[in-house]
Amino acid sequence: MILRVLAACALVALASPEPQRIVSLVPSITEDLFAVGAGDRVVGVSSYTDFPPRAKRLPVVATFASIATERIVALHADLALGIDAQDRLAGDLRRAGIPVLLLHDDQYEDIFRNLITIGTTTGHRAEAVALVNRLHARTSALVRAVKPRARKPAVFVVLGVAPVFTVGKGSYIATLIDMAGGRNAAADVNAPYARYSAEALVARQPDVLVVDPSVELNDVLAKPPWNALRAVKLHHVYTLPDAAILERPGPRYNDGLVWLIGVIDRAVRRPK
Numbered sequence: 001m002i003l004r005v006l007a008a009c010a011l012v013a014l015a016s017p018e019p020q021r022i023v024s025l026v027p028s029i030t031e032d033l034f035a036v037g038a039g040d041r042v043v044g045v046s047s048y049t050d051f052p053p054r055a056k057r058l059p060v061v062a063t064f065a066s067i068a069t070e071r072i073v074a075l076h077a078d079l080a081l082g083i084d085a086q087d088r089l090a091g092d093l094r095r096a097g098i099p100v101l102l103l104h105d106d107q108y109e110d111i112f113r114n115l116i117t118i119g120t121t122t123g124h125r126a127e128a129v130a131l132v133n134r135l136h137a138r139t140s141a142l143v144r145a146v147k148p149r150a151r152k153p154a155v156f157v158v159l160g161v162a163p164v165f166t167v168g169k170g171s172y173i174a175t176l177i178d179m180a181g182g183r184n185a186a187a188d189v190n191a192p193y194a195r196y197s198a199e200a201l202v203a204r205q206p207d208v209l210v211v212d213p214s215v216e217l218n219d220v221l222a223k224p225p226w227n228a229l230r231a232v233k234l235h236h237v238y239t240l241p242d243a244a245i246l247e248r249p250g251p252r253y254n255d256g257l258v259w260l261i262g263v264i265d266r267a268v269r270r271p272k
Contacts, residue, residue, distance in 0.1 A: 018123045019099070023072050025062045025082030025090075028105060030055050031250040032115055033081070035131055038122035043075045051244060051252070062086075069093055081118065105249045106192040108175040112136075115251065131251065138254050139179070146181040146261060153264055154185040156206035156231070159247075161220050164196045172249050180260035182208065198225035206231050208267045210260070211239045212247065236267045 023044035024030040030045050034052050044061035059075065061068045062082070069092040072080060080093050084102045093100050101121065103114045112132045119128020155177045159165040167173045168189030177184050185206035186196055202225045209231050211217045217226070217237065226232050240246055246256035 019079035019121065021075065021077050022079045022081060022122070023061050023075065023077045024049070025067060025080060025086055026064065026105075027051070027244070028248045028250040029081045029083070029103070029114075029118070031248065031252065032118045033122070035251040036115060036119040036122065036124040036128040038118070038124050041122060043077060044072060062089075065089070067093060069096055069098075072096075072098060079121070106170055106172065108172040111172065111249050111251075111253060114249075135251065135254060139257065142254065142257055142261065143179050146179070147265065149181060149268065152178075152181060152183040153207035153267060154204065155182040155208045155210055155260075155264065156185040156201065156204070158209055158211045158215055158217055159193065160212075161215055161217060161226075164198060164201060164225075166194065166196045168192055168194050172253075173246060176246070176253065176257050176260055180257055180264050182260070182264045201225050202228045205229060207236060208264060209237045210246070210263065211237060212243050213239050213241075214243065234267075238263045238267075 020041055021043045022033065022038070022041045024033060024042055024046060026046050027049045030042060030049050031051055033039055033042050034055065042055065042058060045055055045058045046062040047060050049055050059071065061071045061075070067086070067089045072093065073096050077098055080090065080098055080100045082090065082100070082102050083105045087102055090100045090102065103117060104110050105114065112135070115128045115132055116125070119125045157167045157173060159167065166186045166189070167184065168191045169184060169187045170190060171192035174184040174187070185204050189196065206229070220226055221232055231237060240259070245252050245259060
């Protein structure tokens with residue numbers, strides 16, 4: 001696995017030496033930077049950055065929908081790291097002469113490619129390779145311990161209720177669901193994240209609902225379409241204790257996998 005990751009990884013050639021003052025435009029990239037040993041170079045982060053704890057004290061220079069270019073220039077940043085969905089937003093940074101590196105973050109393998117790319121870019125390639133190896137080893141051990149089942153429970157991830165928003169088969173989260181012994185109930189969605197119709201949700205009748213804590217699903221469980229779901233009637237509704245461990249494609253994804261394995265196992269063992 002690690003050889004495939006290394007072969008697929010694009011090595012970043014910057015015009016200047018290794019960046020010393022980096023701004024991170026999304027929380028997952030911040031976690032990556034600290035995980036590979038480059039946290040001391042981070043001078044700015046995005047909103048909702050909460051891990052590691054010391055990153056919370058850094059200046060906020062971006063949201064998912066905006067980038068504070070003047071603030072980043074004032075920090076004398078020599079690299080901005082984000083995701084490819086922010087390409088349009090990064091135009092002003094490029095015009096200001098700040099190098100920008102945007103990474104793909106939808107698929108499971110992107111987690112490891114990004115760690116290697118960030119490690120290589122910051123001079124911490126060896127640390128990144130070692131980290132990726134440790135992550136793979138833990139994942140393999142977790143997956144081996146998952147109980148085989150004749151039928152995998154269908155898991156629907158609730159990221160929004162008005163409208164209903166979920167993860168499709170293009171998301172790394174769908175891969176984690178499969179590893180945990182389940183199957184993505186919204187596998188008919190080709191995009192990583194998308195709106196989902198209430199009618200399709202009722203027709204699919206997922207066995208388990210996994211809920212983002214910010215959604216406040218409990219407020220609408222008595223209303224359609226939620227009150228028509230067997231998962232709701234059987235109390236197979238599980239709210240993430242920390243959305244980041246599952247929804248953030250970074251080095252803590254195994255914590256999300258552990259939680260998913262436990263949730264699916266509890267739902268299967270509960271009386272129906």
